[in-house]
Amino acid sequence: MTSSSTTTTTMITTTFLIFLFISTTVNSAFFIPKTDVNLLEFPLNLEYFEAEYFLFGSMGKGLDTIEPSLAAGGPPPIGAKQANLSLHIKDIITQFGYQEVGHLRAIKKRVPGFPRPLLNLSAEAFGTVMNAAFGMPLSPPFDPYANDINYLISCYVIPYVGLTGYVGANPKLHSPVSRKVHFGYG
Numbered sequence: 001m002t003s004s005s006t007t008t009t010t011m012i013t014t015t016f017l018i019f020l021f022i023s024t025t026v027n028s029a030f031f032i033p034k035t036d037v038n039l040l041e042f043p044l045n046l047e048y049f050e051a052e053y054f055l056f057g058s059m060g061k062g063l064d065t066i067e068p069s070l071a072a073g074g075p076p077p078i079g080a081k082q083a084n085l086s087l088h089i090k091d092i093i094t095q096f097g098y099q100e101v102g103h104l105r106a107i108k109k110r111v112p113g114f115p116r117p118l119l120n121l122s123a124e125a126f127g128t129v130m131n132a133a134f135g136m137p138l139s140p141p142f143d144p145y146a147n148d149i150n151y152l153i154s155c156y157v158i159p160y161v162g163l164t165g166y167v168g169a170n171p172k173l174h175s176p177v178s179r180k181v182h183f184g185y186g
Helices: 003-030 034-041 043-059 087-110 123-134 148-172 176-182
Strands: none
Touching (some): 034 043, 043 087, 043 148, 123 148
């Protein structure tokens, strides 16, 4: 083999490897397999729920005011209202709300998504959940909007249920990008 033949072979091999590397890097950095799309869209239900609950609870307004494009024309939540919160708790819940807006943005940036579903954020709906949790009707009925303690209890219940779904879906995701988006880092 001549020197020029060896140089040509080396250049072709190097070029091939560079294109292979670029192709693999681009696909792994931006491509989300179709099998992952549904698993990434499903959490939108929880993200919509949390965003609306935290935004309304802290500020008395939701996505329709804060970032209407994320609601995508979906119906406004039922029964959502501003909670009776101390300034410190209100500030924390406001930050939770904006964090959920960020989660919605991250997911919708990567997958088609869907409009906000109809959400029942009424005190009665939360009361029903708490009655089921305690196995009996509470007296007085649980109202998450009544005070700091009730609101914080309800805030604990929501992500706990969602986290179970996130953890269960994670092993089924095929792409590292999907996992990042799934956990809010995409």
